[in-house]
Amino acid sequence: MPQENAGGRAQAEQRKKNSPEMDFFSEYGDANRYKILEIIGKGSYGVVCSAIDQHTGDKVAIKKIQNIFEHLSDAARILREIKLLRLIRHPDIVEIKHVMLPPSRRDFRDIYVVFELMDTDLHQVIKANADLTKEHHQFFLYQMLRALKYIHTANVYHRDLKPKNILANANCKLKICDFGLARVAFNDSPTTVFWTDYVATRWYRAPELCGSFFSKYSPAIDIWSIGCIFAEILTGKPLFPGKNVVHQLDLMTDLLGTPSTDTISQIRNEKARRYLISMRRKQPIPFSEKFPNADPSALKLLQRLLAFDPKDRPTAEEALADPYFKGIAKVEREPSCQPISKMEFEFEWKKFTKEDVKELIFREILEYHPQLLKDYMNGSEKTSFLYPSAADNFRRQFASLEENGGRNGALNRKHVSLPRTTTVHSTPIPPKEGPAATSQAPQRIPTDQEE
Template sequence: MSKVKVLTPRKVPLTAETDNYFTSSKSSSYSDRSEDISASSEESESESYSESTTNSSEITTSSTDKEQSDSSQDNSESEESNEKVNENSLDEDTKKLENLISFPVAGTEFTVDQKYKYRKKIGQGAYGIVISAKDKTTKDMVAIKKIIGVFDRLTDAKRTLREIKLLKHFNHDNILCLKDVMVPPVKEKFSSVYLVTELLATDLRQIINSEQDLTEDHVRYFLYQILCALKYLHSGNVIHRDLKPGNILLNENCDLKVCDFGLARFSDPEEENPLLTQYVATRWYRSPEIILGWGEYTSSIDVWSAGCIFGEILNRTPLFPGKDFMHQIELIIKIVGKPSKKEIKTIQNKRARSFMKSLPNKKKADFSKIFSTSSEEALDLLNKMLQFNPKNRITVDEALKHPFLEPLFDSDDIQLCQENFDFSFEKDKLTKKKLRNLIYDEITEFVENKNIPKNDNL
């Protein structure tokens, strides 16, 4: 396969996106714009590291979850009252430590191991700033993400803890690898976390929006790697829940890695009450069952997102760029068709069910006209991935063995997660103080287990 040349993507308009038509609970989100490129509205609700990243806080549409979060935050205020620290004073303490170097990046101070030589800023968003750097000991280029204000909100702290734990747990060629973590200088005071990962040249969103020629071989290879990553995640009972082009990193050889696991959740089909909540992921790639509150959802939501990405690569434009929830569903129906009356009856949310009934009947669109340059095999797989009813949607295993991917399929590529990820910490009542201790413990454990040289003064 020919290499993908990295090009600068064209500008994408920014629009607001903070609504949820089918739920009454309030949600809050915020997003930043990269200095290098405008971010599209579908990027406004979650985060990834890349030159064009736009980030936001995790949005909760479950009133129960929100009440628990608010209650935990209120209870933790007294515990945190004596922990407020002058950031400048903390930075000064950090600078005095041996083997560390500090430098300014976009108005914030980066303090990392002196073995890392700063190159440039490659991303900025609400969750923090990402830079590229050279590891002088290995000569490798890395990405360093500084997550700022980790404990400003409980959801931010939970997301940080979740991502660190998941990145530590995963070991797959198509999943971003955590290489290093900076140990906070003071356990009781730190408010930022530094994650060091592999550095890739670009992300799939930039490639899609560039003038780079993409053959069907490129599309096949991208999709195959995404599905291999999903097979690994799902085998460990993990649902990504925020799969989108901006969360898929690429290098010049078309090697692909999935990143950003802050919204990931546990999924076990054998468990009666799986720990799943209706957190809002990025709308354009959100499955119908999430939008409509269909009920319990499964790993098939990742298959839907992968199908949306598949179609977007084929046409070089998003399939369902909804302006709001109702518009999102209308766009989906226009292409995949309206579900049957029997299927609509299974939607648990009454408001969503009434909305679906009110929509005009629509048959599935002719994919060969929408994707006029794509092969029959590609369109057959796309159709099976974009089934409105999750029960009719193709599984990851079936997709990997589909004729479209047959030229690439190799059973040796299918890696399974050796141990299921433990999400039990999500069930605990987590205060800011407890989350601070848990994050610190995760970081120090990673450093010890990976045999990363640790500063004795930290």
């Protein structure tokens, strides 16, 4: 009798496997496509595992974002990030390869996002390498500005650029990630209204954001952040590690000198304006003194990036044309992006409910499932095909990994930027083999063809 029951179950399972639902599912989001390797990150957002995409052989990072609708602001951030990363695809911006289909359209709490896997991040590269060459410095800045040109021509401000949000590979490739705080500007003006929810890391925050200096701001906030990151690449230490806003302004003016009366007069925050007016007069420190070992042409560009007044900073496109990049800059490798449609981000200025955001996130997931998206757009969507879900299989696998892999003490990633592995410290490479950093950090500059 038990054998008969077992045979019946086997036949039922076989019928399921042969059903149209299973055929569909093997094409769209079947968990068997990915072979999980290990947990590489864990934080308040969930868990990240490295995996092999068995269709392509590529290594990927699968990020489980859990309880996404617990707080509406978190759900909006996730929606914003996955939408932006779909709309602004560029070699210097991290790519979402796939988003797994949830078990049902209405009843899901977690999502599984598949990214390209990067070796480490720029914070770890800087920390682990005291021997980055001038070629590394130049190529790192070139890639960051090239990404920024693309982002800004799409009318997007990143707003949270810092070394931990720039991913790195062993071949010197950098990619900007973590667009959760990014915003899209839709007016024709080069500036846009001040967003009150700006909470990015203070050390890389432009002076106009310290104390809400201006009622409007521009993409120059990201240019300042890139300047701070580049200075950190040159010295191995953060440039302005302020303990609070006042200390941050003190550090800025110690290096750059007291801002002009004209600049101070534009500051809308009366307290900040009074503080700068009352500050003792400071003379700027020559950058050649602050950065004694740096290429003089690098310092000329850095001084432009770190202008206290935002209108004095170059655009990313202007910075790319700087003489510092002679020999590596090519306009045809520095594309612009079409401005993002206002319709894509209507949720930013309308009141929305949890159900609204859930529907919008589901719609973004369907972008990675073309046939389902077509059915959805035609109004012929069915829900039966959502069973069984790859996400259900992954939930069990992640639970097992968290239980067994979470005890090794290596899960120290607390911030919410996109996935990366930990860095491996340097093994020196003989000079004849080319510019070296670490086995996980940069080792050589890629050729044009490799890019």
